[in-house]
Amino acid sequence: MMKKWLLPVFASFMIFAGAGTHNAEAATQTQLTTTAYKYIGIPYVYGGTTTKGLDCSGYTQLVFKQLGISINRTSSAQYNQGTAVSKSNLQIGDLVFFNTSGNGVSHVGIYVGNNKFAHAGTSTGVTTASLGTSYWAQRYVGAKRIATFTNGTTQVAAGEVKNAAIDFKIYASRGEVATRLAKVLGVDTSNTNSPFSDINSSSTYAGVATAMYKLGIFTGTNGKFNAGSPLTRSQMAKVLVEAFDLKMANKVVSFGDVKPGSWDYNYIQILASNGITIGKPNGTYGGTDYVTLTQLNTFIERAKNM
Template identity: 35%
Template sequence: MRKMAPLLIVFLTLSMFAQSLTVMATTKDQLVETAKTYIGTPYHYGGTTPNGFDCSGYINYVFEQLDVNLPRTTSGLYQEGTSVSKSDLEVGDIVFFNTFGSGVSHAGIYIGDGEFIHASTSRGVTTDSLNSDYWSPRYLGAKRVTETEPEIEQASLETSRELEPGEYRDVKENHWAYDEVLNLSQDDVIHGTGDDEFGVNGDLTRAEVASLLVRANDLSAEGKNSSFIDVEGHWSAKEVAAAEQAGFLDHLTGERFKPEEKVTREEVAVMVANAFDLEANGQNGFTDVTQVHDAYDEITALKEHGIINGYDDGTFRPNHTITRAEFAIVLYKLMN
């Protein structure tokens, strides 16, 4: 047995090393996925939320989702971590630029293949190439913060703690929708996607919205039959039938419901206004939802009741999809 001990130690060491590599790879995938969730979010000087970001506010927000706390300013970020050469860049490294004057004035997150994601002053959150004609001559350097902040690995390893009712591993206490998700889950209105995950950044489907509105209104779905020919056998068939008969789906025409189609912010506004009998009394102020818009009244009603907000640039973006976390906030406001 003593002769086997060194082999056992080597095996355990290799196993732990392999697990560490897996954790790091998984965490970096999560970082990129989280960062890309906010593509299209407008630039807002001093912004630190999905309503609008500046470059360092965006980086802070993304890393906070993985429990990594960083300095608030770009110059502060430049003092963090370990310097890495451009040829050794890894996913998750923070890249820095001089866009005017001297010194660091802009930063983004490296996402691989020579690309980085950042909050651009002209286009909001977007991706660009480090080797582009604009960014290449302005590149200053990069810092690696994931190795000096063990929390980023600990966040992925934290699977042993028993969750409280209504908690999910991808909706931590510092998440902007934590309270809403927790309360709705505890009230059995919303559920996760499995494996203790809520699917916080996943887009909602038409079937999911219909089902959530039925639950929120405490409607019985038993014994209901839908006129839509494509919901028979679908998990949401009874809820869709209940939503249809309650008038939540009056905006739809034709014989197909398309239960797996991703819903837009516009359609959510229509379904919610129908479900909660919300009416408009004034104007919404959105530059991209004028009075000729088909869903003008419904969007205006939700704005007037404080259920939805637009973006800092004055738009509502009716054709954008809505995530599960965003709809949780809408639903919570409606029910409270």
């Protein structure tokens, strides 16, 4: 049992230990902004901490949690964390604070570069705004650096790049999607002569990446397969349409965030018209959201039964 005289000393240590800056070397600035942006469009809900609805500090806490960083719950409590940063020295990932109530710190957002910050606004939901607009400039209080995000990426074996900000026990990586599709489609994965610059013949995904490329299902980005990166719902729509040769049914479905003429419009329409996706409860599709493993299973089951 801890001696009573040690308890105040231990408590003091915990307070000071929690006030510093986290070492977030495993998370990059790109991962921070990607995570912050994927919640854009989520409605504002006072006290909200989930994707059903977020308030300002619930949003910042959720983003940092996705990156493996624990921060306090309220904007005023978050303002008491980290290291103070001047406005001229802001870095991506810094928390920016505002006085919107007239009673001190009452609003918080995440600096995402180019004088912009992402936040959950009461009238806008999660969105981005400029620090330079008169409204926010007049109410700006200061900034705190809870963590330092790097400019690089985290390298793993076989030349693949792993997105350290994503929990792949929840979300589906591109490599996982390709592997599952290859199994469902029963394709030959013996050819490991990958056309992708980041997948060599000894890679875990060499066979499935090659097979998916030859079938036109995965074409890669700038010559890379990016096996350790997550797949967005828009990208998943394209992959499923190509994999199962799906065609448009006689049904047009409207999603508030999918506009005619966008690259993903036809793919999403094909999925929706065939009942493979029904979108989100708020009437959107959520194309920039990452595909979860649960969603992946559901999509594949529905598509293969068409």
